[in-house]
Every structure is written in C-alpha cells, then in structure tokens.
C-alpha cells in the first residue's frame with residue numbers, strides 16, 4: 001500500500017485452462033487486499049489481461065507482470081520472502097515478526113498451484129500456514145494479507161477508477177468516482193472516529 005514498503009504476490013505455477021480462474025483470483029485478491037503487484041508465470045497472459053481490465057475499471061495503483069524465471073524471481077528478491085503452505089509455521093505465531101520486518105523491507109508472498117518444489121521452501125524466510133489444513137491459495141492469500149496489514153487494507157482508496165461501488169444493505173449502486181455519493185463513502189467511519197476523539 002502507499003507509503004509502505006512494497007508487497008508483491010508471486011503465483012508459482014499455472015496450468016493453462018485448468019488454473020485460469022484460480023490464477024486470476026490470486027491477482028484480484030492481491031489487488032483488493034492491499035498488495036502493490038502480482039507476478040504470474042509467463043503462460044498466464046489471459047489472467048494478466050483480466051486483472052489489468054479490472055484495475056482499469058475499479059482503480060489502482062496495482063501492477064500485473066509475467067515472468068519466465070520464477071525461481072530467480074524468488075532468489076533475487078531484496079526483502080522478505082513469505083511462502084504460503086499448509087506445512088508452514090502457524091500464521092498467528094509469525095505474523096508479528098513479519099509485520100515488524102515489513103516496516104522497513106519489501107515482502108514477496110509466494111503462493112503455489114499444483115506442486116511447489118522444495119527449493120521454494122528453502123529460499124523462503126518464512127513458510128507460513130493459514131491453518132495446517134489443505135485449502136486454497138486464494139483463501140490463504142486473503143487471510144495472510146489481512147494479518148499483514150492488520151485490516152488497514154479495508155480502508156484503502158482507489159485512484160483512476162471509472163466507477164465506485166456504493167455499499168448498500170440491499171441492491172447494487174455504482175456511481176462516478178467524483179460524485180458526492182462516492183465522496184461520502186467511508187464518512188460514517190470518519191464520523192465515528194471523530195465522536196470517539198471528542199468523548
């Protein structure tokens with residue numbers, strides 16, 4: 001997120017056809033939950049296009065890239081490498097240490113697909129389990145990012161969007177970003193904070 005060291009998500013592995021939705025959802029989740037960038041394997045061009053399209057419509061900043069050098073990307077990372085795996089240390093046991101390092105260092109979050117080679121486990125500074133049960137890279141990524149940012153990502157603002165969703169108890173409302181309704185989104189929280197300060 002802005003004014004913080006970078007957070008990049010690396011999708012390790014992609015099977016065209018079979019993994020298309022999952023890889024796209026890794027990208028969309030990375031974007032929505034506060035990461036600055038997602039990097040896909042170079043055979044995931046279709047997912048790149050979808051995530052770029054969503055960023056164009058709903059805002060950024062957020063960057064999508066392809067790489068043909070997954071292992072080198074991890075090896076060359078100048079910062080902290082976190083590999084999400086069901087075999088790792090419990091997220092609740094390491095989150096504080098990772099948050100502290102993120103105050104001054106960029107974080108690379110690696111999520112797998114089919115099979116992640118042991119080399120990745122060895123390169124990682126932290127192998128982290130979001131529970132030690134098998135589930136999904138999208139779920140693991142969402143929980144990890146929320147713990148990393150301690151919920152701040154839910155308040156982030158989006159630049160250069162061509163639409164803003166107005167939160168509603170029922171129904172759907174989408175307006176232009178510059179409109180008064182768009183500007184009022186989040187005001188309830190601001191009012192609550194101001195009242196708490198006054199108390």
Ligand SMILES: C[S@@+](CC[C@H](N)C(=O)[O-])C[C@H]1O[C@@H](n2cnc3c(N)ncnc32)[C@H](O)[C@@H]1O
Pocket residue numbers: 083084085086087110111112113114115116128129130131132133134135136137138140141
């Ligand atoms: C469907 S899993 C397949 C993992 C594969 N069997 C292996 O051993 O590498 C795909 C990815 O989901 C993520 N994942 C699944 N369960 C997880 C958990 N409990 N905690 C963290 N990440 C998890 C990991 O990044 C994993 O590489």
